[in-house]
Amino acid sequence: MNPLYFTAKGPRSSNEDSYLIQPLERGMLLIVADGLGGHKGGKYASHYATINFLERLQSIDDIGIRPLENILKKIHEELINLGLENNELYGMGTTLTCAYIDSENKLLGVHTGDSRAYLLRGNGLIQLTTDHTEAQKLFDEGLISKDEFLNYPRKNILVSALGAKSNRLLVDSFEYQLQAKDRLLLSSDGFYASITKKEIRDVSVKFDEFSEFFFDVLSYVRQTEPTDNYSVVGIQVD
Numbered sequence: 001m002n003p004l005y006f007t008a009k010g011p012r013s014s015n016e017d018s019y020l021i022q023p024l025e026r027g028m029l030l031i032v033a034d035g036l037g038g039h040k041g042g043k044y045a046s047h048y049a050t051i052n053f054l055e056r057l058q059s060i061d062d063i064g065i066r067p068l069e070n071i072l073k074k075i076h077e078e079l080i081n082l083g084l085e086n087n088e089l090y091g092m093g094t095t096l097t098c099a100y101i102d103s104e105n106k107l108l109g110v111h112t113g114d115s116r117a118y119l120l121r122g123n124g125l126i127q128l129t130t131d132h133t134e135a136q137k138l139f140d141e142g143l144i145s146k147d148e149f150l151n152y153p154r155k156n157i158l159v160s161a162l163g164a165k166s167n168r169l170l171v172d173s174f175e176y177q178l179q180a181k182d183r184l185l186l187s188s189d190g191f192y193a194s195i196t197k198k199e200i201r202d203v204s205v206k207f208d209e210f211s212e213f214f215f216d217v218l219s220y221v222r223q224t225e226p227t228d229n230y231s232v233v234g235i236q237v238d
Contacts, residue, residue, distance in 0.1 A: 079163030
């Protein structure tokens with residue numbers, strides 16, 4: 001497996017996204033995190049969460065969903081405390097979507113916020129994560145229609161993020177047995193806001209070579225001129 005990645009600040013003055021691709025003794029770790037709370041706080045939060053997730057994972061003997069969820073919860077508490085101790089970091093937070101692939105190609109993932117994980121298999125695409133946004137919450141609860149959801153004025157307002165003490169932390173998890181030729185993408189919202197799931201799937205079907213697929217999707221996104229930082233990491237199972 002040869003992971004690929006790309007990150008850019010887009011039209012923003014700075015890039016608050018962070019990503020990680022880390023081969024481990026027993027597998028591979030992929031992370032995308034999108035910082036919130038202004039340049040210094042947002043970048044600090046996403047970088048802190050990414051690096052600390054890796055460090056905590058490396059100290060775990062038996063990696064599973066519960067330990068991964070616990071890592072997120074500990075980082076959440078630490079970011080809240082750091083924000084309270086430093087006025088320049090107060091109000092910071094970050095999304096985080098993580099995928100761990102073990103030596104048997106078992107995928108374990110945890111997630112909070114509105115970054116996403118996509119699994120492409122054959123002619124299909126599965127979104128493995130749920131966006132923790134106000135709009136998604138209202139739609140899931142049946143309080144707004146699909147048209148209202150698509151045109152919701154507060155579409156990017158989060159209801160969960162690491163370090164955000166105003167909301168209860170929501171941690172979702174996913175688990176899959178990966179197969180040969182499966183493709184996995186993790187991205188921030190600045191990336192997927194510029195390309196639909198159908199468009200990603202159509203490009204995937206078009207290219208057998210993973211690198212050709214990855215860079216063609218990236219080219220499409222760049223041509224749409226994203227309005228935010230945008231980051232994506234991807235991998236194909238051998």
